[in-house]
Amino acid sequence: MKPSITNMNGILVKYGNIKIALDPHNPQGVDVVFVSHAHLDHMYNVKSEVKVLTSAETAFLARERGYDLGETMDESSGFQLMDSGHILGSCGLLIGGEVFYTGDLALRPRAFLKRGKSVKCDVLIIESTYGMDHFLFPPLEKVLDEVNRLISDLFSRGIPVVLMGYPLGKAQVLSYLFSSWEPVYVHESVQRMNEAHAKMGIGLNNFVSYQEAKEKGLLMRKPWILISPVWSGRTNFIKGLKDRYNAVTVAFSGWSVEPSYKYAMGFDHAFPMSDHCDFDELVRFVKECNPKKVYTVHGFSSELASRLKKLGYDASPLLGSQRSLDESL
Numbered sequence: 001m002k003p004s005i006t007n008m009n010g011i012l013v014k015y016g017n018i019k020i021a022l023d024p025h026n027p028q029g030v031d032v033v034f035v036s037h038a039h040l041d042h043m044y045n046v047k048s049e050v051k052v053l054t055s056a057e058t059a060f061l062a063r064e065r066g067y068d069l070g071e072t073m074d075e076s077s078g079f080q081l082m083d084s085g086h087i088l089g090s091c092g093l094l095i096g097g098e099v100f101y102t103g104d105l106a107l108r109p110r111a112f113l114k115r116g117k118s119v120k121c122d123v124l125i126i127e128s129t130y131g132m133d134h135f136l137f138p139p140l141e142k143v144l145d146e147v148n149r150l151i152s153d154l155f156s157r158g159i160p161v162v163l164m165g166y167p168l169g170k171a172q173v174l175s176y177l178f179s180s181w182e183p184v185y186v187h188e189s190v191q192r193m194n195e196a197h198a199k200m201g202i203g204l205n206n207f208v209s210y211q212e213a214k215e216k217g218l219l220m221r222k223p224w225i226l227i228s229p230v231w232s233g234r235t236n237f238i239k240g241l242k243d244r245y246n247a248v249t250v251a252f253s254g255w256s257v258e259p260s261y262k263y264a265m266g267f268d269h270a271f272p273m274s275d276h277c278d279f280d281e282l283v284r285f286v287k288e289c290n291p292k293k294v295y296t297v298h299g300f301s302s303e304l305a306s307r308l309k310k311l312g313y314d315a316s317p318l319l320g321s322q323r324s325l326d327e328s329l
C-alpha cells in the first residue's frame with residue numbers, strides 16, 4: 001500500500017482509506033488520532049468522537065495534567081504501539097506493519113525507562129531533535145559519575161544543589177537517579193508528576209516539597225538537593241535560591257553539547273543527559289528499521305535527511321508546522 005504523508009497540522013498519514021493524525025494540535029476530518037506521549041506540545045482536549053490511540057500511561061498522565069483525551073485505546077487492529085523510551089508511556093506507532101512513526105525517541109535505558117524499540121518498516125518517520133553530527137552524548141554512567149562527584153564536592157562545603165529538568169520526564173529520572181543523597185526536596189510541579197508516576201507503579205521516593213521545606217525552615221539546614229523545573233539563572237526563583245542559600249544550579253539537556261548553552265541560560269553547570277537520541281543513535285535506529293523511505297521531523301530535520309542520503313537512504317525532511325526545537329516540557 002502506498003501511504004501519503006504530509007505535515008500540515010501535525011503529521012497526517014493516509015493509509016488506504018484511513019486518515020491518521022500523528023500528534024496533531026487540532027485534528028479535523030481524520031479517522032484516528034495518535035498521541036505519542038504526555039508532553040504539553042502533544043496535549044489537547046479531544047472534543048470529537050475521533051478514535052484516540054495512545055498508551056494507558058499517556059492517557060493517565062494527560063488527565064493528571066488537566067487534559068482529557070476522551071475515550072482512548074492502546075490497541076487497535078492494524079496498529080501497533082511501540083515503546084519509544086522517551087518518558088513514561090511514550091510510544092511510536094506502526095501502521096499496517098509498513099509505516100512507523102517514532103514520536104520522541106530515546107535509545108538509552110535510564111532509571112525506570114527502557115530503550116526505544118525499532119521495527120523493520122517500509123516508511124520511517126523519525127524525530128530529528130539532535131539531527132546534527134556534533135550532538136553526541138557521553139554514556140549515562142559517565143555523566144552520573146561526574147554529577148555525583150560535583151554534588152559530593154559541593155556538599156562537603158555545605159553548598160546546596162539545584163538539579164533541573166522538565167517536570168514530566170527528566171525530573172522523575174533525576175528523582176530516581178539521585179535518590180541516595182539526603183535530603184532531596186522537589187518543586188511542587190515535580191512532586192505532582194512524581195506522585196503520578198508512583199500511582200502508575202514507578203517506585204519514586206516521597207520527597208518533601210520545596211514549599212514545605214521552606215515553611216519548616218529545612219532549607220536553612222544546608223546542604224540539600226532541590227529537583228526543580230528548568231529555569232534560567234535570571235528568574236527570580238533561581239536568583240532567590242542563590243542569594244539566600246548560595247545554591248549552585250545544574251541543568252541536564254542534550255543542548256549542553258553547545259558550549260554557549262550553559263552561559264546563555266545562566267546555569268552554573270550543564271550536563272548532556274537527554275530524553276532524546278543523539279546523532280549516532282538516530283542513524284543507528286534508521287539502520288535497524290532499514291526503511292525504503294525516511295521522513296525526518298522536528299529539530300534538524302533537513303540536516304539529518306541530508307546525512308541519511310549520503311548513507312544511501314531515500315530521506316526527506318517533512319517540513320510544515322514545525323514544533324519547538326526545545327526538548328519540550
Ligand SMILES: [Zn+2]
Pocket residue numbers: 037039086104327328329
Ligand atoms: Zn517529548
